[in-house]
Amino acid sequence: MSLRILPRLDAADAVRLTPLVAEYSAALMHGPAAAIDEPYVRRLLADRVVEIAGAELDGELVGFGLYYDLPEAISARRAGQLDDLYVRPAARSHGVASRLVAHIAAIGEARDWVHLRWMVPEGSPAIALYERIAEPAPWRNFVVRIDRSVDW
Known part of the structure; x- marks a missing residue:
């Protein structure tokens, strides 16, 4: 099998990415999945703060990683x-x-991030x-639910 990482997906990849984003949403949502369609994925790919890497296995898009490059106040650097x-x-x-x-x-x-989290x-x-390729972070996550109709 041939695995290839696509460094940054763009609008031309929207047709192939849409079913993956829809599958991902359906897998995590408790209740009805979000309405994921190609226009939404095109907006996601065009968003100025989002970057999306893709993975092809034998030429088929089979995975993606959506990430941000953010300021990190504690270290005075940036983080992913x-x-x-x-x-x-x-x-x-x-x-x-x-x-x-x-x-x-x-x-x-390459961007001198302090970490990827x-x-x-x-x-x-x-x-x-994740336990094999990373280490546990020394913090806990919390969420303030604004739209309680979205449950994951």
Whole structure:
């Protein structure tokens, strides 16, 4: 199998990315999945603060990592925030997620980030992978729910 990381997806990738974002949303939502369609994904790809790397396995887009380059007040530097990471179930166990994380971390090294961080839902099967490729952060995550109709 041939795994290739696409450094930055753009509008031309919207058709291929839309089903993955929809699958990801459906997998995490408790209740109705969000209305993910191509116009939404095009807006996401055009957003000025979002970057999305992709992963192809044998030419098929099977995963993505959505991340931000953010100021980090404590260190007076910048940090990466990996906000969403998804790999199609059939493509798991082929190193896709670890390669996406490594690619984004390499971007962070080039940009002098202090770290790359991400949140993981409790009970996620991906935690085992993350424990192998990263270390637990010394903080807890909290959320103020503004729109209580969205539950993940």
